[in-house]
Amino acid sequence: MKYLTGDHGTWDHDKLNKLIYNDCLLPPETWAGFADYAAGGMRPDGGKPSFPLMTAEEIKLTEIPYNIWAPEPYNTLGYSCMEKVMPIYLHDDTGSADSPWAWTPARLHVLRAKMWHGMVPISRERWLDKKLDDPKNYRMFFEIVQDILAIFVWLNQEVTLGRMRQGFNKIVGAHVEFERAANLRREQMGEKEKLNLAGMWAEYYQSIISTMCNRTYQWLVDRVDEVQTRAFMEYTVALEKAGDDPEAIGLAGQAFIECVQDLNIIITRADQVLAVPMIGFEGYKASNSLFDQSLAVRENMWAKMAETKDWSYLTKVFDARDNDSPENLKPMKIQDYVDEMKNGPKPAPPRFRDFEAFIGFHHEGKRNRAEIRKAFCGETKPLGEEYWITVLKERNEFYLKNGKERETWNHKWGFVCYRLTYDQSDEEWANFKNKFEADVFRSGKWIEGYDTIADKAGMEYIDGRDVGIPKDDIEAAKKHFKSTYTVLPTLGRLWTSDFLVIDRQCYDSHIKPLHKDIRPPLPYEPCFGDLGGYVRLIDTMTDKYAPDFIETIAPGYTGNMRVLSSLLLEEMYPLLATQALRPTGLWPLARLHPSEVYVGHTVPAQEGWWEWNRISKAASLGSFFEHLRGRQVEMPGKQE
Structure with a gap:
């Protein structure tokens, strides 16, 4: 029953929305990655340290108490730099104003982790799988962007920024103490160069912030432009087909203007929101950039820039809306959508027939926003490869410098995959692998740098029969x-x-999928691309999780969950291998899916549709089983 309907008895949309995480604003993996950077590695924006580097020996000294290695006066300190930093991560006290921990919605946890690590929100192939390039599906895209903006608004709130700043400055304090001791040691050894870990830490951290903002922002700008451009092309085609038919012109105009107008709203908001000012972060040198200003200042500046532009067509469109009949402005109810499904759409109000105003509105808005964006954000700069790819390549280069040949080296990044189903012939299994690998090994388009590591991505298959594992025995x-x-x-x-x-x-999910993508009635949105083939992801660390920890952050998690195969290398591997999160963070998003599959970030419209379907299916199956039980009672010989 649960396989067909999910565990709806203990989980629902409301519980997902109410589930919150105690999230660290300075993720531990960020500080851990700083050690690589301080020794000469790359930072997320592709730059190298502009300060003297730490030696390998000095990096080891960060874990050794000062009284073992440091000159006076630090030789009396019985703790290490690491011990000074770790309490920041070990004490998740959200009640303290200077704690870098804060409550965040669990449903936004994965999306925030991706952006923090400089990953694009959605790859090109996944975007096409979900048909988000189609203007008819713009509401799904709109909700994704709303979630992105919600994360940045939260990061810009003073209480959040204050906690982040306090945690950052605590780490600076630990770094300053270490650099002073290390510089005295350098002097004793006759070295002239001095460490500036505070400056280097600020440089590294600012790179994380700017990369997160820039990559996310450029992705949003490009995607809005893509959808609006296609919407305009489809509108012009629809006008040609409509001829002089006013109803056809109105319906085409309504679909076009609603899409363009809503996307204008979110991209305008993105112009203002996608920045995280670092004023007050010790070691950071503030600039005159608007991105070093508060969100309120940025909003005000954008409004002032907008006042200098001609918005004649926007005014005309909005005036027509304001003068429309109140009846036409009422929001549609569920029954209205159902009626439209049965009888077709109602004629659009006359204001949607003004195609000249709508075409002008499109071009005017596109031009004005591009000019404001250029003045507000500056020239667009090329984005480098995603940081996880940079680090992966740095580590691979280490092996290559130590005698490995790229052409003959079998070293792979990816996953180990166990076959635990044995009913298939060799031909059937080969057919499955072809379908599975077509999902897994994708182009990685929009993931900057992916093409430079794709040749070393891989799956290492283990046939359970070869190592004595019984069918379906996951514990073995x-x-x-x-x-x-x-x-x-x-x-x-x-x-x-x-x-x-x-x-x-x-x-079976790859060979003979049970479900087909459909377009549900509004206000629900289609879940295109979310019903594809999947695999099980097995967490080997479940014995380390306390029961109350699981109950708090991932209710119902057992360490065994399903993941969409197309996400394994593009999303799963970088999130897990960078220590950005554990599978527990994915689980809450998977539970509403019809087969409890993690399919990436989900939005309320699709979550609601899944829940509606699951409740409906559970109710129908419940009635069916009740009917069978009734028939059983009626059968001769079955009555007590």
Whole structure:
């Protein structure tokens, strides 16, 4: 029953919306990555440190108490730099004003992690899978952008910024103490260069912030332009087909203007919101840029710039709306949508027939916003490769410099995948692998730098029969995996904290999927691309999770969940291998899916549709089973 309908008895849309995480505004992996940067690695925006580098020995000294290695007066300190920093991460006290921990919605956790690590929100192929390039689906895109903007508004709130700033400055304090001790040691050793860890930390952190803002912003600008351009092209085609038919002209105009107007609203908001000022962050050198100003200042400046532009067509369109009949301005109810599905759409109000105003509105808005954006944000700069790709390549280069040849080296990044379904012939299994790998090995378009590492992406298959694992025995597979793949989990290798399993359900999801994508009635939105083939992701660290921890952040999580196959290399691997999150963070988003599959970030319109369907299916199945029980009672010989 749960396989067909999900665990709707213990989880629903309301519970997802109410689930919150105690999130660290200075993720631990950020500070851990700083060590690589301080030793000469790249930062997220592609630059190198502009300060003297730490030596490998000095990096090790950060973990050793000062009284073991430091000159006077630091030789009396019985703790290390690491011990000074770690309490920031170990004490998740949201009640303290200077704590870098804050409550955030669980449903936004994965999206925030992706953006923080400089990842594009959605890749090109995933965008097309979900048909988000189609203006008819713009509301789904609109809700995705709303969630992105909500994250940035939260980051701009003073209480959030204050906590982030306090945590950042605490780390600066630990760095300053270490650099002073290390510089005295350097003097004793006759070295002239001095460390400036505070400056280097600010440089590195600012790079994280700017990369997150710039990549997300450019993606939004490009996607809005893509959808609006297609909407305009489809509108002009619809006008040609409509001829002199006023109703056809009105329906085409309504579809066009609603899409363009709504996307104008969110891209205007993105102009203002997608920045995180670092004023007061010690070591950071403030500029005159608007992005170093508060959100309120940025909003005011955008409004002043907008006042200098000619908005004649916008005024005409809005005046027509304001003068329309109140009856035409009423929001539609569920029954209205149902009636439209049965009888077709109602004629659009006359104001939607003014195609000259709408065409002018489109060009005017596009031109004005581009000019404001250029003045507001400056010239668009090319974006470098995503940071996880940079780090992966740096680690691969280390191996290559130590005698490995790229052409013959079998080193892969990716996952270990266990086959635990044995009913298929060799031909059937080969057919499955072709379909599965077509989903997994994608172009990575829009993921900057992906093409430079794609040739080393891989799956290492283990046939359970070859190692004595019974059919569907995940615990036996886990035992084999943990005893076989013993290297530390790290970016650039096969991931060794979690592995994949193909069972019969996973096999069938690729070979004979049960569901078809459909367009539901408004206000729900279609879930195109979310019903594809999946695999099981097995978490090997479940024995380390306290029961109350799981109940708090991932109710119902068992360490065994389904993940859309097309997300494995583009999204799963970088999120897990950078330590951005654990599978527990994915689980809440998977639970409303019809088959409880993680399909990436979801929005309220599709979550609501899934819940509606699941409740409906559960109710119908419940009635069916009740009917069978009644028939059983009526059958001869079955009555007590």
